[in-house]
Amino acid sequence: MDYLRRTWADIDLDCIVHNYRELKSRLTPGCRTMAVVKADAYGHGDGYVSRALQQEGADWFAVSNINEAISLRRQEVARPILILGCTPPEMAHTLAELGISQTVYSEEYAGELSRAAVEQKAVIDCHVKIDTGMSRIGFFAQHGHEARAAEEIARVCALPGLSCTGVFTHFACADECAGDSRDYTRMQFRSFLDTVELLEKRGITFALRHCCNSAAALAYPEMHLDMVRLGVVLYGLPPSPEYAGMADLRPAMSLYTTVTMVKTLEAGIAVSYGRRYVTEHDGQRLASIAIGYADGYRRNFTNKGRVIVRGQYAPITGAVCMDQLMVDVTGIDGARSGDVVTLIGSEGGKSITLDDFAALNGTINYEEACLIGRRVPRVYIQGGKEIAAVDYVIATL
Numbered sequence: 001m002d003y004l005r006r007t008w009a010d011i012d013l014d015c016i017v018h019n020y021r022e023l024k025s026r027l028t029p030g031c032r033t034m035a036v037v038k039a040d041a042y043g044h045g046d047g048y049v050s051r052a053l054q055q056e057g058a059d060w061f062a063v064s065n066i067n068e069a070i071s072l073r074r075q076e077v078a079r080p081i082l083i084l085g086c087t088p089p090e091m092a093h094t095l096a097e098l099g100i101s102q103t104v105y106s107e108e109y110a111g112e113l114s115r116a117a118v119e120q121k122a123v124i125d126c127h128v129k130i131d132t133g134m135s136r137i138g139f140f141a142q143h144g145h146e147a148r149a150a151e152e153i154a155r156v157c158a159l160p161g162l163s164c165t166g167v168f169t170h171f172a173c174a175d176e177c178a179g180d181s182r183d184y185t186r187m188q189f190r191s192f193l194d195t196v197e198l199l200e201k202r203g204i205t206f207a208l209r210h211c212c213n214s215a216a217a218l219a220y221p222e223m224h225l226d227m228v229r230l231g232v233v234l235y236g237l238p239p240s241p242e243y244a245g246m247a248d249l250r251p252a253m254s255l256y257t258t259v260t261m262v263k264t265l266e267a268g269i270a271v272s273y274g275r276r277y278v279t280e281h282d283g284q285r286l287a288s289i290a291i292g293y294a295d296g297y298r299r300n301f302t303n304k305g306r307v308i309v310r311g312q313y314a315p316i317t318g319a320v321c322m323d324q325l326m327v328d329v330t331g332i333d334g335a336r337s338g339d340v341v342t343l344i345g346s347e348g349g350k351s352i353t354l355d356d357f358a359a360l361n362g363t364i365n366y367e368e369a370c371l372i373g374r375r376v377p378r379v380y381i382q383g384g385k386e387i388a389a390v391d392y393v394i395a396t397l
């Protein structure tokens with residue numbers, strides 16, 4: 001397999017398939033799956049991941065914008081795709097030509113899209129987004145506004161050039177187990193069902209009603225409806241630390257780099273930008289490794305993070321640079337240039353997860369996964385073997 005063996009991410013497609021099956025086995029029979037592969041499949045690479053899921057039977061795919069949808073079509077994803085965000089109306093014909101479904105979230109946007117579709121002689125499949133508690137995009141149906149939302153949606157469903165076959169909402173705190181969060185999720189679900197029911201009374205029905213993200217799919221089986229939108233769990237990551245262990249998830253991504261040089265230093269030597277670390281004793285051994293914040297390895301790990309070298313944890317010493325950083329390998333026998341270093345993954349019984357990154361950085365595993373940089377080739381593993389590599393810097397898809 002041809003890729004630069006400087007820093008790379010292994011993406012284990014068998015883990016993706018395992019996670020898909022694990023979730024699928026928990027779904028209400030007949031419930032469809034929409035694999036959420038926005039943001040390059042949460043940094044895992046949209047093509048290989050989506051094709052593996054397609055083969056496994058994922059019914060739908062979801063992305064954030066039309067370029068991501070085009071990328072999927074170019075990479076042999078033939079199943080229906082829903083764009084969760086806005087597509088400029090002038091691209092209506094592209095939606096129709098590529099068979100891509102569009103979220104409609106306001107009467108104003110639906111009107112513009114309808115006009116453009118009619119002008120371009122296209123009919124666009126649409127899913128109506130209802131805002132039941134996120135206060136993000138969607139027809140506002142909170143606080144007793146279900147009836148007004150239903151009225152607006154009914155007008156939208158009658159517009160020419162649009163075919164509204166789906167309806168959905170998104171939960172704000174399905175990943176939180178506290179009682180008031182659970183109440184809020186149930187309130188959102190109620191508001192969604194009420195709005196859909198008001199539409200049914202007017203004779204407007206939808207083939208696909210969906211509201212669950214990963215967390216809700218796990219914690220609220222009664223809310224599965226016609227389809228669930230699975231994102232983070234497919235990658236083997238828990239929707240929040242509270243969900244750790246709730247399902248048998250296998251993290252698909254591991255991150256590796258290499259040792260470029262090892263040096264033995266005396267006490268009192270300043271290390272990296274800003275001299276934020278100073279060697280503590282004679283004979284301290286520091287390894288320079290080939291990853292930095294331009295690879296998505298956060299500068300916030302300065303003097304905080306750790307990596308695994310030869311099956312042992314090695315703490316980061318000094319500031320993380322753009323392309324390199326230093327770790328303390330004192331006591332790690334034989335550590336030398338060329339060694340492979342594990343930054344995410346397991347080695348010799350030690351492990352580091354994206355959740356560990358998130359805890360150190362005060363964020364969530366989702367953000368950490370998305371931040372792994374385009375400079376890091378994605379190497380696909382199947383049956384324990386490398387089957388392909390995507391190097392974004394020099395290669396095409």
Ligand SMILES: *Cc1c(COP(=O)(O)O)cnc(C)c1O
Binds near residue numbers: 036214215229
């Ligand atoms: C990103 C997203 C999802 C997937 O969420 P996960 O928590 O990763 O499962 C589902 N629905 C919408 C609308 C989203 O934007």
